[in-house]
Amino acid sequence: MTGPDSPRTGPVRTPAPVPPPDDVAGRRLVPGLSRRRALQLGGLGLLGVAIGAPGWRPSAGLALAAAEFLSEPETLHSENGLLRVRLEVAETSVTLGGRPAHMLTYNGTVPGPTLRLRPGDRLQVELVNRLSDPTNLHTHGLHVSPKGNADNTLDVHVQPGESFQYDIQLPDDHPPGPFWYHPHEHHLTADQIWSGLYGGIVVEDAGPEVPVTRDRVLVVSDTTLDDAGHPVHVSERERMKGREGRLVLVNGQLTPTIEARPGERERWRIINTCTSRFLKLRLDGHQLDLLATDIGRLAEPRRVEEVEVLNSGRVDVLVTVGEQTGELQGLANPRTRGDDGPSGAPGALATLQVSGSPVPALPPVPAYPQLPDLRGVEPAARRTMVLGLDRSGGGHEDHAGGHGTGGMVMTIDGRPFDHARTDVVTRLGTVEEWTYVNHTGMDHPMHLHVWPMQVVAVDGRPVEGVVYQDVVRVSAGGETTVRIPFEDFDGRTVHHCHINDHEDAGMMAVVEARTG
Ligand code: C2O
Ligand code: CU
Ligand code: CU
Numbered sequence: 001m002t003g004p005d006s007p008r009t010g011p012v013r014t015p016a017p018v019p020p021p022d023d024v025a026g027r028r029l030v031p032g033l034s035r036r037r038a039l040q041l042g043g044l045g046l047l048g049v050a051i052g053a054p055g056w057r058p059s060a061g062l063a064l065a066a067a068e069f070l071s072e073p074e075t076l077h078s079e080n081g082l083l084r085v086r087l088e089v090a091e092t093s094v095t096l097g098g099r100p101a102h103m104l105t106y107n108g109t110v111p112g113p114t115l116r117l118r119p120g121d122r123l124q125v126e127l128v129n130r131l132s133d134p135t136n137l138h139t140h141g142l143h144v145s146p147k148g149n150a151d152n153t154l155d156v157h158v159q160p161g162e163s164f165q166y167d168i169q170l171p172d173d174h175p176p177g178p179f180w181y182h183p184h185e186h187h188l189t190a191d192q193i194w195s196g197l198y199g200g201i202v203v204e205d206a207g208p209e210v211p212v213t214r215d216r217v218l219v220v221s222d223t224t225l226d227d228a229g230h231p232v233h234v235s236e237r238e239r240m241k242g243r244e245g246r247l248v249l250v251n252g253q254l255t256p257t258i259e260a261r262p263g264e265r266e267r268w269r270i271i272n273t274c275t276s277r278f279l280k281l282r283l284d285g286h287q288l289d290l291l292a293t294d295i296g297r298l299a300e301p302r303r304v305e306e307v308e309v310l311n312s313g314r315v316d317v318l319v320t321v322g323e324q325t326g327e328l329q330g331l332a333n334p335r336t337r338g339d340d341g342p343s344g345a346p347g348a349l350a351t352l353q354v355s356g357s358p359v360p361a362l363p364p365v366p367a368y369p370q371l372p373d374l375r376g377v378e379p380a381a382r383r384t385m386v387l388g389l390d391r392s393g394g395g396h397e398d399h400a401g402g403h404g405t406g407g408m409v410m411t412i413d414g415r416p417f418d419h420a421r422t423d424v425v426t427r428l429g430t431v432e433e434w435t436y437v438n439h440t441g442m443d444h445p446m447h448l449h450v451w452p453m454q455v456v457a458v459d460g461r462p463v464e465g466v467v468y469q470d471v472v473r474v475s476a477g478g479e480t481t482v483r484i485p486f487e488d489f490d491g492r493t494v495h496h497c498h499i500n501d502h503e504d505a506g507m508m509a510v511v512e513a514r515t516g
Contacts, residue, residue, distance in 0.1 A: 068098070068253055068256050068257065069256060069257050069258070069259065070216070070218075070250065070251060070253065070256035070257065070258045070350060071251055071253065071256070072114065072216065072217055072251055073109050073111050073112060073113050073114050073199065073200070073217075073219070073251065073252075074107070074109065074113040074114070075113065075114045075115075075116055075217075076113050076114070076115055076116065077116045078116065078117050078118060078121045078122075078123070081118075081120060081121050081122060082121065082122050082124070083115060083116075083117055083121060083122070083123050083124070084124045085113070085115065085123070085124070085125050085126070086107075086125075086126045086128065087106045087107060087112065087113075087125055087126070087127050087128065087137070088106070088107055088108075088128040088130060089104065089105070089106060089127065089128065089129050089130060089131055089135055089183075089197065090104070090105060090108070090130035090131065091103070091104055091105075091130075091131065092104075092105040092108050092109075094108070094109065094110055094196075094252070095252075096110055096196075096223075096225070096229075096247070096249065096252050097225075097247045097249050097252070097253065097254035098253070098254050099225070099229065100229050101225055101229040101230070101231075102228070102229050102230050103195055103196030103231065104131065104192060104195040104196045104197050105196055105197070106197060106199055109252070110196040110198075110221075110252045111196075111198050111199045111200060111219040111221070111251060111252060111273070112181070112197070112198065112199030113199055114199060114200040114201070114202065114217050115181070115199070115200070115201045115202070116201075116202045116204065117170060117201065117202070117203050117204070118170075118203065118204050118206070119170055119171070119172055119173060119174040119175075119176070119203060119204075119206050120170055120171065120172040120174070121170050122167070122168070122169050122170070123139070123166070123167075123168040123169075123170070124165065124166065124167050124168075125137060125165075125166040125168070126163055126164070126165050126166075127158055127163060127164050127165075127166060128163040129158045129159065129160055129161065129162055129163065130160075130161070131160055132160050133160065133185070133188055133192075134157045134158060134159050134160065134185050134188070135158055135183045135185050135188070135192060135197070136153060136156050136157055136158050136164070136183055136184055136185050137156075137164075137166060137181055137182075137183065137184070138151060138153045138181060138182055138183070138184035138449070139151050139168060139179065139181050139201060140179055140180050140181065140182060140201075140312060140447075140449075140470070141177070141179040141180070141201075141294055141295055141314070141452075141470045142168070142170065142174070142179055142201070142203075142450075143170075143171065143174055143175070143295065143450060143451065143452065143488065143489070144168050144169065144170060144171075144174075144450065144489065145168075145169070145450075145489045145491060146449060146450050146489065146491040146492065146493035147489075147490070147491035147492075148167075149164070149165060149166050149167050150166065150167065150168045150169070151166075151168060151449065151450065151493070152491075152493075153184035153449070153493065153494065154419055154492055154493065154494065154510070157185060170203065171488060173206075174203055175203070175295045175296070175297055175371065175452075176203045176204055176205045176206065176292070176297055177202075177203055177269075177292045177294060177295050177296070177297060177314065177316055178200065178201070178202055178217070178269035178270070178271050178292075178294075178314040178315075178316055179200075179201035179202070179203065179271075179295075179314065180198060180199060180200050180201055180219070180271050180273060180312075180314070181198070181199050181201055182197055182198045182199075182273065183197050186417065186419070186503075186504065186508075187504050188504070189500045189503055189504055190239070190243065190275050190500035190501045190503070190504050193221075193273065193275050193500055194223050194231050194234075194243065194245070194275050194500075195223070195231045196221075196223070196231070198219065198221060198273040199219070200217045200219050200269070200271050202217060202269055205297075205368070207366065207368055207369070208366040210267060210291070210318070210365050210366070211265070211362040211363050211365070212265050212266060212267040212318065212362070213260070213264040213265055213266055213359070213362070214260075214264070214266045214267070215266075215267045215269075216258070216266060216267070216268050216269070217251075217268075217269045217271065218250050218251060218268050218269065218270045218271065218350070219250070219251050219252075219271045219273055220248065220249070220250055220270060220271065220272050220273065220274065220279060220309075220349065221245075221248075221249050221252070221273045221274055222244060222245030222246075222247060222248045222249065222274045222275070222277050222346075223245040223247055223249075224245045224246045224247060225247065234501075236408075238501075239501040239504075239505065240408055240501070240505075241276075241336065241442070242275070242276030242335070242442070242499035242500075242501050242502060243275055243276055243501055244274070244275075244276055244277045245274070245275075245277075248274075248277070248330060248346040248347075248349060250328075250349050250350050255348050255349065255350055255351060256350050256351075257350070257351045257353050258350055258351065258352050258353065259353050259355065260321045260352060260353070260354060261321065261354070261355065261356040261357065261358065261359050262321055262322065262323050262354055262356070262357075262358040262359070263320070263321060263358040263359040263360065263361060264320075264321045264359050265318055265319070265320050265321070265361075265362050266318070266319045266321065267291070267316065267317070267318055267319075268316075268317050268318075268319055269314065269315075269316050270307075270309055270314060270315050270316075270317065271314045272309040272310065272311050272312065272313055272314065273311075273312070274311045275311065275499070275500040275501065276311055276335075276499045276500070276501065277311055277333075277346070278308065278309070278310050278311055278333040278335050278443075278445070278473075279308065279309040279310075279311075279330055279333060279346075280306055280307070280308050280309075280330070280331040280332070280333040281306065281307050281308075281309065281328060281329065281330060281331070281349070282305065282306050282328075282329045282331060283319065283326055283327070283328050283329070283352065284326055284327075284329070285322040285323070285324050285326040286319055286320060286321055286322045286326055286352060287303070287318075287319070287320035287322070288303070288304050288305070288307065288317050288318070288319060289301035289302065289303055289304070289317065289318040289320070289365075290302045290303075290304050290307060290315060290316075290317055291316040291317060291318060291365075292314075292315065292316035293313070293314070293315055293316075293467065293468065293469050294313055294314055294452070294468065294469045294470045294471065295452045295468055295469075295470060296371060296452065296466070296467060296468025296469060297316070297368050297371065298368070298466075299367055299368055299369070299370040299466075300365075300367055300368075301318055301365050304317075306331070308333065310445040310471050310472075310473055310498070311445055311471075311498055311499065312445065312447055312470075312471045312498040313445070313469065313470075313471045318365065319352070321352065321354055322354065323354065323358075324354055325351065325352065325353045325354045325355075326351075326352050326354070327348040327349075327350070327351055327352070328348065328349045328350040328351075328352065329345075329347065329348055329349070330345060330346035330347060330348075330349050331345050332344055332345040335442060335443040335473075336441060336442045336443065336476065370466060371454075371466055371468055372466075372485070373454070373466045374431050374454045374456070374483040374485060375454075375456055375483070377431045377483070378431075379430075379431050379432050379433040379483060380426075380427060380430035380431060380432055381426070381430070381432045381433070382432070382433045382434075382435070383424065383432065383433070383434050383435070384434075384435050384437055385412055385413060385434055385435070385436050385437065385446075385495075385509075386411075386412070386413050386414065386437045386439055387410075387411070387412060387436060387437065387438045387439060387440060387444050387446075387474060387497070387507065388410070388411045388412075388413075388414060388439045388440060389408065389409070389410055389411070389439075389440050390408070390409040390410075390411055390414070390416070391408060408505060409505060409506045410497065410502045410505040410506045410507035411506060411507065412495075412496075412507060412508070412509040413509070415509070416505075416506025416507075417494075417496070417503075417506045417507070417508035417509060417510075418510075419510065421510060422492060422510045422511075422512045423509035423510050423511065424509065424510070424511045424512070425512050425513075425514060426484075426486045426511065426512070426513045426514070427486065427513070427514060427515075427516070428486050428487065428488070428489075428490055428513050428514065428515050428516075429486070429487065430486055431483055431484065431485050431486070432483070432484050432486065433456070433481060433482070433483050433484075434453075434481070434482050434483075434484060435457075435479055435480070435481040435482075436472070436474040436479060436480050436481075436482075437474075437479045438474045438475060438476060438477060438478055438479065439477075440476060440477075441476050441477070442476050442499075443473055443474065443475050443476055444473075444474045444497040444499065444502065444507065445471045445472065445473055445474075445497060445498045445499060446471065446472055446474050446480070446495065446496070446497060446498070447470055447471040447472075447495060447496060447497075447498040448470060448484065448495040448511070449493040449494055449495065449511075450489055450491075450493050450513075451484050451485060451486055451487070451489075451513075452468045452469070452470055452484070452485070453468065453469060453470060453472060453482035453483070453484050454466065454467065454468050454482060454483045454484075454485075455467045455468075455469055455472055455480065455481075455482050456481050456482060456483055457480070457481040458473075458475075458478070458479075458480050458481075459475065459478040459479060459480075460479070471498050486513050489513065490512075490513045490514055490515050491512065491513060492510055492511070492512040493510070493511055493512075494508050494509065494510055494511065495508070495509060495511055496508030496509070
């Protein structure tokens with residue numbers, strides 16, 4: 001990252017356009033796209049793509065941006081069970097949503113590179129911090145150890161100018177699915193994600209392959225840029241509610257175009273990295289079949305009209321392309337009581353442009369082994385976790401409560417986060433039932449590291465089927481019950497609200513799983 005190509009001074013990086021479908025039918029898109037090629041395409045990309053796009057005029061900046069084809073960040077694959085990556089965190093000039101921006105980046109791009117792993121792989125990441133603040137790395141949703149130099153968000157803090165070597169071993173039976181990585185530095189998490197620090201992780205299927213024409217990663221994020229292209233600082237009131245950005249992007253692009261032929265089946269791994277925004281997605285005129293929520297691969301795909309993706313959540317969906325061009329629509333998904341709150345409809349997130357002759361239907365999707373249904377297991381413990389707000393935050397100076405939220409402290413069981421305190425101790429080899437009870441006027445998406453959660457009841461109503469998520473909605477004034485298999489990994493880690501502003505304001509607690 002030095003010399004004339006240094007991201008601070010070098011050319012603005014434009015994501016490479018994805019070639020049209022005829023080029024790529026039947027194989028994976030990403031492996032052939034080298035970094036060099038991406039940069040070459042980047043130089044010519046905008047013009048090359050815009051020519052021939054409907055409605056393009058040389059002076060129409062917005063039309064130009066809207067005509068971009070969906071690109072994907074660089075994809076890094078494991079080889080022989082190992083993926084070794086160096087991730088350099090730095091402030092970089094990039095193109096975001098079609099305009100120049102100054103973002104925090106992993107290896108110079110927003111999103112950072114996509115990491116593709118297989119069950120049983122080892123992931124080694126050297127995290128290099130070129131920021132003026134500390135940062136660290138969390139592999140969100142992976143069922144891996146929280147100790148030592150693995151997914152250790154409590155003890156590892158990488159100071160400016162320093163680096164850290166992570167070493168993360170996936171178990172052989174790690175469930176497949178879309179995951180992601182992001183910083184987890186308390187009080188800075190919301191600001192760092194808002195500024196561009198996120199990237200996708202895919203754990204490939206272990207079983208028979210799902211026949212698809214294309215396999216794509218769609219990283220959705222939001223931010224608001226000021227006139228100079230810097231992510232804006234948000235007010236304390238916005239932190240209270242959970243900030244939402246005016247730009248809602250897919251792979252760093254504003255309403256990119258995805259080209260496909262009628263009858264093709266694409267697999268989209270949609271990752272909601274927004275700091276607060278809940279998504280509800282629709283794709284009229286095309287068939288959507290849900291393969292997985294978070295780590296929760298379904299035994300059979302399930303036909304859906306709409307799909308909700310809480311912030312930090314993911315879905316793995318099959319899109320069977322219809323006859324007509326359509327739009328991936330973001331609908332309103334309110335997360336506060338009353339309707340004065342945020343989460344208005346972001347509108348079109350991407351265009352699915354249909355052209356060419358129809359292709360023959362692909363073979364059916366093979367069944368996948370069902371994840372264990374914990375509803376028949378007697379929990380070793382039943383716990384209640386109360387989500388609250390403490391407006392008298394001024395009395396909590398010694399633990400930096402109310403940081404950035406005007407003295408407002410957000411709590412679990414009446415206490416704001418304290419990294420030194422262990423709030424819950426569990427035994428490995430047991431299943432626990434936790435009920436999150438929400439005493440506030442806002443919904444909170446609650447997330448647990450390391451161990452997945454089976455959602456069993458929402459506001460007293462039982463959930464049908466086997467639904468695993470690692471982030472669950474706890475509605476304003478409502479409650480959500482989950483069952484958690486504490487398996488495989490001992491150690492201390494956290495559960496928290498994934499509205500990152502609430503997490504930074506204290507709505508986080510320490511969980512320790514012990515052996516024996
Ligand atoms: Cu996305 Cu504590 O994590
Ligand atoms: Cu996480
Ligand atoms: Cu919250």
